[in-house]
Amino acid sequence: MKRFPCHWSLPRLAQRFLRGVVLALLLGLVAGNTGCSIKRLAINQLGDALSNGGGSFATDDDPDLIRAAAPFSLKLMESLLVESPQHRELLQALASGFTQYAYAFAALPADELEEKDLAAANAGHARAKRLYLRARNYGLRGLAVKHPDFEKLLRASPTAVRVTTKADVHLLYWTAVSWAAGISLSKDNPDAIADLPLAAALMDRALALDSGFDHGAIHSFLITFELARPGAGPDAVAKARQHFARAVELSGGNQAGPFVALAESVALQQQNAAEFKALLDQALAVKVDARPEWRLVNTLMQRRAAWLLARIDDLILPALPPETAKPK
Numbered sequence: 001m002k003r004f005p006c007h008w009s010l011p012r013l014a015q016r017f018l019r020g021v022v023l024a025l026l027l028g029l030v031a032g033n034t035g036c037s038i039k040r041l042a043i044n045q046l047g048d049a050l051s052n053g054g055g056s057f058a059t060d061d062d063p064d065l066i067r068a069a070a071p072f073s074l075k076l077m078e079s080l081l082v083e084s085p086q087h088r089e090l091l092q093a094l095a096s097g098f099t100q101y102a103y104a105f106a107a108l109p110a111d112e113l114e115e116k117d118l119a120a121a122n123a124g125h126a127r128a129k130r131l132y133l134r135a136r137n138y139g140l141r142g143l144a145v146k147h148p149d150f151e152k153l154l155r156a157s158p159t160a161v162r163v164t165t166k167a168d169v170h171l172l173y174w175t176a177v178s179w180a181a182g183i184s185l186s187k188d189n190p191d192a193i194a195d196l197p198l199a200a201a202l203m204d205r206a207l208a209l210d211s212g213f214d215h216g217a218i219h220s221f222l223i224t225f226e227l228a229r230p231g232a233g234p235d236a237v238a239k240a241r242q243h244f245a246r247a248v249e250l251s252g253g254n255q256a257g258p259f260v261a262l263a264e265s266v267a268l269q270q271q272n273a274a275e276f277k278a279l280l281d282q283a284l285a286v287k288v289d290a291r292p293e294w295r296l297v298n299t300l301m302q303r304r305a306a307w308l309l310a311r312i313d314d315l316i317l318p319a320l321p322p323e324t325a326k327p328k
Contacts, residue, residue, distance in 0.1 A: 059292045061299055067105045074098060091142030092171050095135045099178040102131035104300050107181070112307060125185050132182035139175025143168060158201035169210045176202035177221055184228070197230045216250030216258070219243040223261040227269065240266050254291045256301035259283035263308065273316040280305040 057066050057073075074097050081090050110124025143164065144150040153160035164172060179199035186192035203225065207218050222243040226236045240262065247258040263279035266272075283305040288298040308315070 057296065059295050061288065061295050063104065063296065063300055063303075066296060070097070070101050070105075074101065086145050088142050088145045091138050091145065092174070095139035095142060095171060095174040095178065098131050098135035098138065099174055099181065102128045102135065102178075103181065106131060107185075108300070108304060129182050129185040132178045132185070135178035136175055136182060139171050139178060142171045143175065154198055154201070158198055161201050161205040164205055164209070166209045169206045169213050172202045172206040172209070173213060173218060176200075176206065180225060200225070200229050212250055215255070216247035219247035219250065220255070220258050220261060223247065223258060224265045227265055237266055237270075254286060255294055256283035256286045256298045256305060259286075260301050260305050260308070263305075268315060271316055273312065276316060277309065277312060280309050
């Protein structure tokens with residue numbers, strides 16, 4: 001995951017919630033037997049407002065504040081979804097919101113704990129996996145609103161993704177990201193690993209429908225995924241580098257995520273210390289205020305870059321000395 005565009009401003013959210021409740025109560029008083037439909041209308045209107053609100057979370061520069069605030073928004077949307085279970089925009093927002101929360105506030109902190117407290121790190125990764133799977137389920141439900149039995153058909157044949165259209169790209173992307181992320185934390189579960197081609201099918205379909213989605217989000221994800229996808233061939237690294245170049249182009253070089261992704265996947269795999277350091281330095285050089293809507297995600301990715309740089313001696317093995325020529 002290389003975005004954290006959570007779209008809920010708490011003061012604005014509270015105002016909309018109160019307006020929705022008042023509207024439901026007032027209309028319910030005069031509507032008589034139509035009260036249930038009026039209530040549903042109010043809930044749907046509030047759901048629309050929550051899932052399409054402002055970007056105050058994404059523009060924040062304090063990840064700890066967002067970590068504390070985001071669960072309220074997510075749980076409020078879940079409570080609205082109970083009343084309106086086919087609300088596609090809420091399902092979409094929950095799929096993206098839980099994916100991003102899992103990555104930023106469960107998976108990344110767990111990674112940093114591994115060397116200090118393995119038990120706590122394992123607990124953090126287990127929590128992240130649960131949140132990823134919750135996000136995946138919301139995404140699949142969202143896709144099924146317009147495409148009934150979508151998951152069943154997908155499991156029968158990955159070619160079922162062909163029913164989706166450009167209007168589904170947001171859901172395809174976040175469902176694939178959460179699914180793949182959950183699988184990455186389930187390496188001891190063969191059944192989970194067997195689902196990886198399904199996540200790949202969703203992401204490949206999203207790429208085919210809208211390769212420029214969200215300023216290169218799909219390409220950013222594929223930087224890492226090309227090396228892990230089923231049937232990855234000898235050209236996987238070349239493909240990852242192509243996705244990196246496209247992600248940087250589409251984001252104007254204003255996102256730290258692609259640089260961190262290439263460093264962690266390709267440079268680390270190839271044990272290329274010079275490239276590893278150069279990429280992370282580029283991530284740290286991104287100006288977080290240049291694009292306010294990416295301020296939070298860049299802050300998080302720069303924290304990751306600094307943490308990786310501090311561990312370079314542990315991650316990159318020293319080069320072996322050249323063999324001394326044997327005397328004839």
